[in-house]
Amino acid sequence: MDRRRFVTAAALGAGATLAACGPGPGHGRRNTGEVAEVDAPGIVTRPRIRWRLASSFPRSTEILYRAAEHLAARVGALTDGRFEIEPSEAGALVPPLQVLDAVQAGSVPIGHTASYYYLGKTPALTFETAVPFGMQARQHDAWIRHGGGRDLTQQVLDGFDVIGLLGGNTGTQMGGWFREPVRSLSDLQGLTMRIPGLGGRAMERLGVVAQTLAGGEIYGALERGAIDATEWVGPYDDEKMGFYRVVKTYHYPGWWEPAAALSFYVNRTAWEGLPSSYREALQSASDEVNATMLSEYDALNPAALASLLDKGVRTVPFPDDVMAAAATASRDLMDDAAAGDAQTRELLTSYRAFQSASDRWFGLAEWGMAKSKLR
Template sequence: MKRRQLIGYGLTGAASTAALTACAQQSTAPSAAGDGEALPTVRWKMATSWPKSLDTLFGAAEIVCDRIAAMTDGRFTIEPYAGGEIVPPLQVLDAVEEGSMECGHSASYYYVGKSAALAFGTTVPFGLNAQQQNAWLYHGGGLELMQKLYATFNTINFPAGNTGVQMGGWFKKEINTAADLQGLKMRIPGLGGQVMAKLGVNVQNLPGSEIFLALERGAIDAAEWVGPYDDEKLGLQKAAQFYYYPGWWEPGPSFDMLINLDAWNSLPALYQEIVKTACMESNISTLAKYDAVNGAALQSLLAANVQIKPFSNEILAAAEKAAFEIYEENASQDADFKEIYDQWVSFRTSIYGWNRINELGFASFSNQAT
């Protein structure tokens, strides 16, 4: 399949409205190709990595499904399932790749065992925040690179959610120096986990539904998840006292709609454009919701006597050094990683230079204590 067929985002809002209005007005809507055939009824199932209790993460998948159904007048529906209902939470890509599920909603960095380069589709330590990540994916060549990589797993991806900069996780004891990380058992996925391992942490990758019990029962000493709103829903504040920031390993994590390529290619062109539009809506709406709800949740945690603490500069510097050593090592050994990393790091340098002037310049003044 030609890469431009995988990447196109040419459907404008006006074209979408006109096409969808036509669908709603006709009981036998013509196909996008204009051959007079009715658009088909399509019924898919979606595996996700999320528990239903998290209305933000599972909700990101629901937005995609709900909007696709609405924009096709119910002709194309997708039923989302919580992690573990049909497919284990960390095996969504496997199910989509083999075709046992038409689609999924997950985080690409869960699958770095398949390819370390998949991490860029979600986030990497000391990488891009949500705004920068969207700029890279939509207008910086990032999505084209990620779709090229995903195609090797018989899958196409579209960004469909983002949390914004995350918190640095829950710890049962204070962490003041890099030496304090030695021997710590911590739940942390992706390349962030590899950085922590390099700093002496015993890393574990657990799905969200298992974190609370593991932390409460002492199977792990620390865990990162998302941020105040989701973390409070999981009850992590009842299992650990110290809540660190920032989440340097997840500055702007994207979540993906994953679609089996054979299933994708079977869709009419109009349905494909609707999927892209629904995913983009989920990507924007999910980030907006997190920004809207995290402030109140943080105040709730503070009222529960949670101790909010910053990582020390020593820890941040050690982690950043380890992160870029890992990137360079992977790039020297893995052609897929090198292709994405070289382009990504160039984009990162450029957008950091711009945001240092506009975003940081404004935030440095406006956030000063008065």
């Protein structure tokens, strides 16, 4: 009887384990560069890997959190259950706004988050999520996939030893919940608002006191009066969060997030330690999550908006002077960030060039069609 040996190794990251088994030397093994494959029948050749995933989103934000569960289910199915990912909601493994830090450090091998939460590290990170007055979801996805956006954003992530994968998109967001309607630019002076990313910095230029709060902290802050306003996502998620119980004014549009793309971040060492087929499974699963999230929001937001209106919520457009001032502040903010950082400058140049061409086409076809329906 041939003697066989079993090899086990630990994968990087908290809660991650890897186990592989194969025969001894000289028994039909071929080296693929990741794991030993075996020709002998009945021998398991693919390793068993278990990872824990840290999410920035609470379980109560169903669609956002479900993205991690969706990824885990698809990766499991594509690897016959041998690559297991266990999602954990915001705060269960690491604080919700420290997911990137945890993945970078290797304390978790994978996380689900939004890059603009980490704007303080480098302004270049904002391009992966959203740019104020920037591209909508389809345009943003086209830039990432086919316009050079993925290569440029990955160059930024290389500095954090992280691999970025698509993690979903909410589409254009709402402008948020306000205790009192904003009737003019002067109404924003001294107003305290939960709003992260470059949108928050642009609001600060308009006189707002911007705060970055994790999803699970927002309702309590609004209810206590610690903040005067908040933005989150759109009708479906906002109704689930219960903001309408505290305030009734729902402003639009969310000019700071014409698209809101999320990301799965993978620790580079953990990524490189995966068999190539498992990396392909992660990539395919993230692509599926990305497409599914947007379509799910598009399907659920209309009914949620009708429900909010039935509850007495008032949808109110931002006044023209606010939109004009916000557009100016956003452009100046981006120009200032680009002037001080080479990566941001390269990203901004690419982003604006792609948006200019895309807006020309979308304005002719997509928005032209939309306008015709309003006649």
